[in-house]
Amino acid sequence: MGTGILKGLGVTLRHFIDTYAEDLKYILNKSGVQQPRPLRRQSPKNRGLVTVEYPRERLPLPENFRYVPFLVYDTEKQDDKCTSCGICAKVCPPQCIWIVRTEDPITKRPVPQPKEFYIDTTICMNCGYCAEFCPFDAIKMDHDYELSYYPTQEPHARLVHDKSRLTKPDTYHASIHPTDWHRELADRAAEEAKKKAAAEAKAKAEAAKPAGGAAAAAKPAPAPGAAQPSAPGPEKPAQADADKGSRE
Structure with missing residues (x-):
């Protein structure tokens, strides 16, 4: 009876003594360079103190830690x-988020910028x-x-x-x-490269348009005083001329 309690107290006593032993080893470090004290975590294999002494010590937060x-x-x-x-x-x-959009004072149109932004952390x-x-x-x-x-x-x-x-x-x-x-x-960077490629393609297309116009402008104009070809009039069908002759 009571052996479990004695074993638990023994574990607590061992950690209590190891805490001072580890601190003494840290203080009497003979390497000449005082290394930062390692942050302790709870583990069965841990020696000494098993808690982080916050706020003097802080565990590093993971990158994807989320708060407000x-x-x-x-x-x-x-x-x-x-x-x-x-x-x-x-x-x-x-x-928990509410936004008040900025409004143009003259046109009364919304401006893409928040005038007020609130988050209720409770x-x-x-x-x-x-x-x-x-x-x-x-x-x-x-x-x-x-x-x-x-x-x-x-x-x-x-x-x-x-x-x-x-x-x-x-x-x-x-x-x-x-x-x-x-x-x-x-x-x-990928979006800027895409926009740059589109701008270059548009510039090439614009540069190709004047080439066709210049070829049309290079066609020789008729000499002054030369007879201009008359515009062809509407041609009558042959069947309509034959019907007119038979009626006459």
Whole structure:
């Protein structure tokens, strides 16, 4: 009776002692170069501490980790990639996205740019549909999961993110999603090559048109005073002439 409890306490004691042994080995490192302390994970073969001492230690996040989305700002064009098409809001399962489109003050026509963009993080389930269906790669999933706030701040203002808080440069997107970023660059290069080929084909077609016109213009014109051939009149059928003669 009680042997299982004693075995469990023995495992805990062994990990407790190994933790200090590993720390002492790390401190007395004689290599001259202080290596960063390896992050520990829970494993039966692990020695010492089996937890990550957050926030002092953080496990590296995988590239496809999904949290609250953010809007991508094009640093090359100095403009938002979002065109306020509204596809992200339509495909969002919990309907946590709403957009106000910019309107031209003179013509009152919509401008392809969001005036306001909101995401309610209290109901966002981080599914990634908005980033997957966006045709302009203007919205991506963020890695920032530390969104806590102080009780003195207004909860609604902290949990409903507006456009200014959601917008981040494309360099940030490249740093957390390198594979996705390289894919976008490859797709952009292929699209530009396709447009260039189409423009070259159109230019060749335009260059071939004046050649036919020049040949027609090179045909010699009749000399001044020369008799111009008269236009042929309508010919009467032979049967109609025979009928006229018989009547006469």
